[in-house]
Amino acid sequence: MDKHPPDEERALSIRDIARLAGVSRQTVSRVLNGERYIKASTEAQVRKVIEEHSWRPNSAARALATSRSKTIGLLVSARSHYGPFSAAAAIDEAARARGYAILSATLAREDDAAISEALDAFSAQGVDGVVVIAPQQRAHEALQRVAVRVPFVSMHWKDDGDGRVAAFDQEAGARLATRHLIELGHTRIRHLAGPQDWNEAEDRMNGFLAELSDHDLPATAPVLGDWTSDLGYEVGLKLLDHPDFTAVFASNDQMALGLMHAAAELGISIPGDLSIVGFDDIPEAKHFAPPLTTIRQDFAWLGAHAIDVLVTQIEGGDATAIAAEYPIPQLVVRQSTAPPRVPG
Structure with missing residues (x-):
């Protein structure tokens, strides 16, 4: 007994x-x-x-x-916008499908101390791995300096080279947007960029400038934005007062929406007088007036891909090959772009 x-x-x-x-x-x-x-x-x-x-x-x-807790820590910057938050939702769904629970933390700051504090909290809870969604340059540099004691995946970065990245090719997406406008016949194109310290914004700006250069077209210094529709509207009122361009590539859909609002207020027809391309393809983009031509990123795929990369590491596999995959986003053509109006 x-x-x-x-x-x-x-x-x-x-x-x-x-x-x-x-x-x-x-x-x-x-x-x-x-x-x-x-x-x-x-x-x-x-x-x-x-x-x-x-x-x-x-x-x-x-x-x-x-020897595993079947939990994953998800670290998200408080300054994230539609893309990162959509990826976070997809990560949660993909993790649960693989039998992992998600513990989330939000970064109010992107410095070493804040990242260390969040990672220490995850460590105390015994997470098996961490996904970091903090696309800012400072956050990435801080993450490299902080000792991460479990497998991790950083989203939106392509310079790790060690199987710890999940990202779309932002530069290629920006090239698609710019090339679309060039192929319509536009030669005077402006770029409304994202914040200067965001990796995605820099990649999209570089793609825009590279595509103009490849077509021997002049480039005007991009205008720095902050991802918000309010900023797009304010910039639009200034730029469109006496426009010397026929098209704008905005680094995200929200800023494109603000530009469209300013154009409507100033009596500028879209796409008759001005063509606009956005980036991300937010759910509302197809309901803008007119519906927005944009670059679509599949955030559901990205979230699932990040979990595949991380779980492969957690379970002792080599994630280098699958993490080296950076898909090109898709151009979605709607009614906000057209050939430039012929003077006369």
Whole structure:
């Protein structure tokens, strides 16, 4: 008779299952992990006890059995906009589909101390890995300086080279947007860029300038924005007062919306007098007046891809090959772009 019967008032633990099956806790762990080279009779005995007691390992038991907590930390910058937040939602869904729970933290600042504090909190909760969505330059530099003791994936960056990145090719997307305007016949194109310290904004600006250069077209210094429609509206009122251009590539859809508002207020027809291209393809973009031509990023894919990269690392695999995939976003042509109006 078992001298230490499990307390019927509490849930069975992995140690209880081991004792009832007459094996070690490590043997139960190996059975739960589906490891080979366990005697068939031993595995049958363990599974018989599990079935008899309708036992399901809770998170603590899983951690004992696998040395993993099945949790992932998600670190998101408070200054994020539609794209990063959409990716965060997709990450949560993809993680749950793989059997992982998400613990979220928001970065109020992007410095070493704030990132260290958040990572320490994740470490205290025993997360198996971390996804970082903080596209700012400062955040990325701070992350490189802070010791991350678990596998991690940084989104939107392409310069790691070590299998820890999930991103779309922002520069290629910007080239698509600019090339679309050039192919329509526009030769005087302005760019409303994102914030200067954002990696995505820099990549999109570089793509815009590179495409103009490839077509031997003149470039005017991009206007720096802040991702908001309010900024797009304010810039639009100034730039469109006496425009010397026929098209604008805005670094995101919200700023494009603000530009369209300013154009409507000034009596400038879109796309008759001015063509506008955005970036991201937010759900409302197809309902703008007129519907917005933009660059679509599949954030559901990106979130699932980030989890694939991270879980591959967590489970001891080499994520370098899959993390080296940087898909090109898709050009979605709607009614906000057209050939420039011929004078006369």
